[in-house]
Amino acid sequence: MTDRELRVSKIENGTVIDHIPGGQALNVLAILGIDGMSGEVVSIGMNVPSDRLGRKDVVKVEDRELSQSELDVLSLIAPAATINIIRGYEVAEKHLVERPSEVSGILQCSNHNCITVDNEPVTSRFEVLDEGVRCVYCDTIIRDDLAAHILV
């Protein structure tokens, strides 16, 4: 399958997320809370040759338009991702992901002594820094391997 085929292969309605770093597609789905249990048709291309990224992943979710705020959290692990909203087999909208100032409920704090990893009703929240993220509660900064901290 070529890049061209993957990117435009016809879905009638939905969202195509392109230019995900190779190997991160499952993390992208985890961040978006898509686990297949709610019935969406999801297609994944992994490690597709790409001029820009060397190897990239592509995710297509049918019959669901993901909102900009949902997609912005992808910027943490897929900063170069492009988003195509498809309506009636046509690309109706095209977006880049933007780094949000804060993400909540997506990542788990890496500090085992943080109150958010205790059995409390609180939702994790992180301030997004130029490099990495910072727990709003305990101040811990996570810089490396954010994907390993995704809450599933």
Next chain:
Amino acid sequence: MRHDHITSTKQLSRGDIEAILDRAGEIAADPLRFADRHEDALLGLLFFEPSTRTKMSFSAAIKRLGGDIVDMGPVDSSSVKKGESLADTVRVVEGYADALVMRHPSEGSAQMASEYVDVPLINAGDGAGQHPTQTLLDLYTIRESAGLDGLTVGIMGDLKYGRTVHSLAQALTNFEASQHFISPESLKLPRNVRYDLHEEGSSIKEHTDLQEILPSLDVLYVTRIQKERFPDESEYRAVAGEYQIDADLLSAAKDDLTVMHPLPRVDEIAYDVDETDHAQYFEQAHNGVPVRMALLDTLLEGQA
């Protein structure tokens, strides 16, 4: 001051800090003038970790303002022991008091708790996180003995887990202080505090040896290195011994060096230092009452 809760020194501007210290100065000069200032006020004490000093100091402060305490008591005998969440505990207890003081072993606990309550909540220590009221009394002590600007301050000991260190280092970025950090390699400042100092434009000068920087210090803030931070007793002894001071060692310091410690000390400051003019740590501890009175007065006034 616009803050309802005091969870971290990062939220305090220079103006906020000076307003509290000024009021603490007024209180210290004439405590009786403030004796019936908050006659009906109840301060809720939630200490999820044992503490004698901080708890007594807050109790004395509210009582000297005319108020009283309601105390959760030790964790063993409370509903926390039965598995109640912190979020639930604080939501119940806020109904009993006009302000809350909380110490808890988890980092971020004060921030979280403050999101569940409407009465002012004061962080009296959250794990290895922050201890902002200790910092206010530290700053008050520094201001009294050396003034707050143009200082060279050395902070020594457990900089990684020491919450008083984190709060103090961040607060000092509001003043023209040159900060030096003296610790073993394994107990250096954590990444988040380094990040904040960097953001504030403060340079981080780190040392493993006190002697190389001691002669230029105006203030030396000593903290305890705990045994639990080391894999075994012998390693602890070897390392901790490097960060103990005595009167002999201080002969290399400036005559007007101020030595501080959040107390309790174990052996990091020898008793012979107590007899020198450098020792300010008991004065520092006493300052806890007027400073906490000033903070409570400010927060309760804001509620009225």
